Amino acid sequence: MHEPHKFARVVIPSPLDQPLIYRIPEAAAGQLTVGFRVLIPLQRRTVTGVVLETFNESPLPAARDIVAILDDRPILDPALLKLAHWLSQYYLAPLGAVLATMLPPNSRRNSKKTAVLKTEQPIVDDPLSQQLLDQIGRRKGKIQVKTLARRFPEYNVDRLLAGLAASGLIEIEERLTQQRRKSIGPAATEPPAPQGWSAQGFEMTAAQTEALRVIGSRLEDGRFETFLLHGVTGSGKTEVYLRAIEHARSLGRRSLILIPEISLTPQLLDRVTARFPGRVGVLHSALTAAERWSQWWRIVGGHVDVVIGARSAVFAPIDNLGLIVVDEEHDPSYKQEDGVLYNGRDVAIVRGKFADCPVLLGSATPALESYENCRQGRYRLLKIPQRVEQRPLPTIEITDLRAIDRAPVPQSSRSQTTEPPQEPARPLLSNTLIELLRQNFAARRQSLIFLNRRGxxxxxxxxxxxxxxxxxxxxxxxxxxxxxxxxxxxxxxxxxxxxxxxxxxxxxxxxxxxxGTEQVEAVLRELLPQARIARMDRDTTSRRGSQEALLRRWGKGEVDVMVGTQMIAKGHDVSGVTLVGALLADLSLNLPDFRAAERTFQLLSQVAGRSGRGDDPGRVIVQTYAPDHYALKYLVAHDYQGFFAAESELRRALNYPPHGRLVHLRLDGPKVAAVEQQAQRLAAALRRSLARPAGCREPIEVLGPAPSPIEKLRNRFRWQILLKGKQSSALLDLARQARALVPRSRAVRLHIDVDPYSML
Ligand SMILES: [Zn+2]
Ligand SMILES: [Zn+2]
Ligand SMILES: [Zn+2]
Structure with missing residues (x-):
């Protein structure tokens, strides 16, 4: 018989932790496998860890015992653990940090030790012990050991307390933090299936049918391949996703759908739950910790066929994965900007590869990286060039704000307040746009005004x-x-x-x-006093559920004019919208970011695509100070390929993605001189390392150091270094050296961002 393993390598899901070795108690031998949550002793506490592997020979004979096994089945399966190792390697993050990112937020149960006084005002000889007793007395006879240890950092608090406990003066109580019992079965968070979203009644276009045929053949033979579904706005990409998922389900396989920010798209959620009633798991950050916890175990238990969620749902514990869909794959919200800096779309592709299942990326304006991957033959391109039911794409017109600025300024009415006057008003809205807004309102159609700046x-x-x-x-x-x-x-x-x-x-x-949007809203209220006007930006949607409520009103036609930031650009399908105005459309062109033109093209295409999705055609007015910019020219022509070709050439000249790869190093700290000095030292060391003959075969550029565009953030000064090269393996090697060169300290911290998105 196979002898049960005696030791386990366990990692604590927290930012800085590396795996530790523990002994498996006799009673648990044979039943503990990888992926289980266990309680382990760590210094003066008991904490939660996840078992990574088990074995018989330990290099540490003095390993401590595992205290308890927490669940009746593993919280992570071997495939997800493999993915965790990949993330740790690729994004240069400790495994503990990766697991903390993957697991639901309350999956850690840690113990609290409390020292409790057993007698009134005890007196002892030892002055140190007396100090501790006095401190406990001042806290009504009860204090957390952690707090005591913090208060007396120079004492060995544990040893002193053990002595006091032995003499019966105090007692040490250890208690685990509470955790709700996991519930398995239909979750309360799944919205009721709405009516009217049946599969019948949708006439599939030839392009949709062809895309499904190609994906279907890959589903049948269950092999990994990445598809890019490039369909214009309103071309029925969602229907392709849903039918592909149905196909996977008919083969007995489960599916995962990632969407940019779930709270922004209640419609898609409705459609998915209507299609697979009772079989949908939902994972996103707007759920409470308890809701996410119960969803997690519902998925582990195999009670769902489809999981839908935002970025972190890429770690959903689904086994038997048949298909992964990444909707709006170009969306920047797939990039995690704190903690482990992963890209959810890229992780989805790696997960599909590990699980041998096809991955379907969808977008009207694919990321340059994804489109280039199609051109290189790494992904397969599927196109839907027309909208459903032969609806035309909206017409897009450019308004040159420079011409309006030269025209005489009309005197606008001003409210009687004591606040500072507004900038002598250049009209926010051109006369053309104002006239169109009036007409659209008179015709009882909906309008949308986009300005990517709140306040x-x-x-x-x-x-x-x-x-x-x-x-x-x-x-x-x-x-x-x-x-x-x-x-x-x-x-x-x-x-x-x-x-x-x-x-x-x-x-x-x-x-x-x-x-900003608040001012636009005020101007519109003066212009159209009868209209129902609403605003959607981070300031109006901070309350839980408020955004969803606003979107539902918008969808039901209870809002005539919606003003908003990029929040309104996402995939809302509101058939009454026939007019879109984009104000100061060049705002995002002026950001110090090599993706500025791409972001602007994508954002404006998305916003424009909100119009004309019903029976009436859409019209889009783009107001800008940069009417000749190539991004706007291709926007007007609905010419993604043209934009791709132009932008791709510019990037090639500079070795920027998709023709090169980047690793962004940021140093920050409270003292600017220390940060700058460390940045200079690091850049010099990296350059020396590259100059060594055996250093690196691939040419790598070290750019900087330079102050970050936002030089100070939350009272920390920031400097940056950019590593640019052709191959990620060589870049990662250099980034690993950087990590080793900068000691961990409070004074200066190093953040490594592989495939960075925002470098402000
Ligand atoms: Zn002044
Ligand atoms: Zn604000
Ligand atoms: Zn601030």
Whole structure:
């Protein structure tokens, strides 16, 4: 008989932890396999870990015992553990950090030790012990051991407490943090299946049918391949996903659908739950921890056939995976921007490869990387060039704001308030757009106004001395919010009331510069007093469920004009929308980001695509100061291929993705001199390493160091170095060296971002 293993390698799901070895108690021998959650002793506490492997010979004979097994089955299967190892290697993150990212937030049960006084005001000889007893007494006879240890860092608190406990003066209580029992079965969080989304009644286009045929053959032979479904807005990509999932299900396989931000797309959620009633698992960050926990075990238990969720759902514990769908694959929200900096779309492809299942990426405006992968033959391109039911794509017109600026400014009515005047109003909306809005409202159709900047005004400035209100903690200007009567930082929590005069020169002539969505909403209310106007941005949707409620009103036609930031660009399918206005469309072109043109093209294509999805054709007005920019030219022509070719050439010249790969190194700390010095030292060391003859076969560029575009964020100064090369393996080697070169310290921290998205 096979002898049961005696030792286990266990990792604690927390940011800095590497695996540790523990002994498997006799009683648990044979029943403990990889992927189980266990309780393990660690220093003075008991904590939760996940078993990575079991074996018989330990290099550490003095390993401590595992305290308990927590569940009746593994929380992670071997395939997900393999994925965890891949993430740890590729994104240069400790395995503990990766598991903390993968597992639902309350999967850790840790113990709390409390010291409890057993007698009134005890007196002992040892002054150190007396101090501890006094401290416990001051806390009503009960204090967490952790708190005591923090208060007396120079003492061996555990040893002193053990002595006091032995003499009966105190007792040490250990208790695990509470955790709800897992519930298995239909979850309360699944919305009721809505009516009217049956598969019947959809006439499939030839392109949809062909795409399904190609995907279907791969589903049949159950092999990995990545498809890119490039379908214009309104071309019925969702129907292709749903039928492919049905196909996988008919073969007895489960599916995973990733979508950018689930709260933004209640419609898609409705459609999926209507199609697979009672068999859908939902995982996203808007669920409570308890809801996510119960969804997780429902999926582990095999009670669902389809899991839908945002980025982190890529780690959903589905076995027997038949298909992974990544909707709006170009969306930046797939990139995690703190903790483990992974890209959910890229992880989905690796997961599909490990699971031998096809991966279907979908977009109207694919990421350059994905489209290039099709051209290189790594992905297969499937096209849907037409909208369903032969609906035309919207017509897009460019309005040149420079011409409007030169025209005489009409006097706008101004409300009687004491607040600083707005910038002598360049009209936010051109006369053409205003006229179209009026007509559209008169015809009882819906309009959408897009401006990718929230708040009332971008910043506040003193006309007399030029003073601009800035965040004291971040190197950014403060945004004016009229409703809250405050100016606020959009990068930290700093907020202060609007002042009546300049703190520098005491002058009262302040002006608000640059309009945001709040101001657009106010202007529209004056222009169309009868219309029902709503605004959707982070300021109006912070309350749980408010965004979904707003979208449902919009979908039911209870809003005439919707104003919003990029939140309104996502895949809402509202058939009454026939007019879209994009204001200051070049805002995102001016960001210091090599993807600025791509982001602008994608965002405006998405926004434009919201119109004309019903029986009436759509019309789009794009107002811009850069009417000749190539991104806008291709936008007007609905020419993705043209945009791709032009943008791709520019990137090739600079070795930027998709023709090169990047690793972004950011150093930050509270003292600017220390950060700069460390950045200089690191860049020099990396260059020396590359100069060594045996150093590297692939040419790698080390760019920088330089201050980050946002030099200070939340009171930490930031410098950056960019590594650019052709092959990720050589880049990762160099990044690993960087990690080894910068010691872990509070003074300067190094953040490594592989395949970075935002480098501000
Ligand atoms: Zn704000
Ligand atoms: Zn001033
Ligand atoms: Zn700030």
């Amino acid at each position: 009332f005004a971008n910043f506040l400035q003193c006309i007399a001395c030029g003073h601009v209100w800035r965040c004291p903690y971040c190197s950014v200007t403060l945004t004016v919010h009229r409703q809250q009567k405050s100016i606020a930082c959009h990068h930290c929590e700093y907020r202060r009331p609007v002042t009546a005069f300049c703190p520098e020169c005491k002058n009262e002539s302040l002006k608000q510069v640059g309009a």
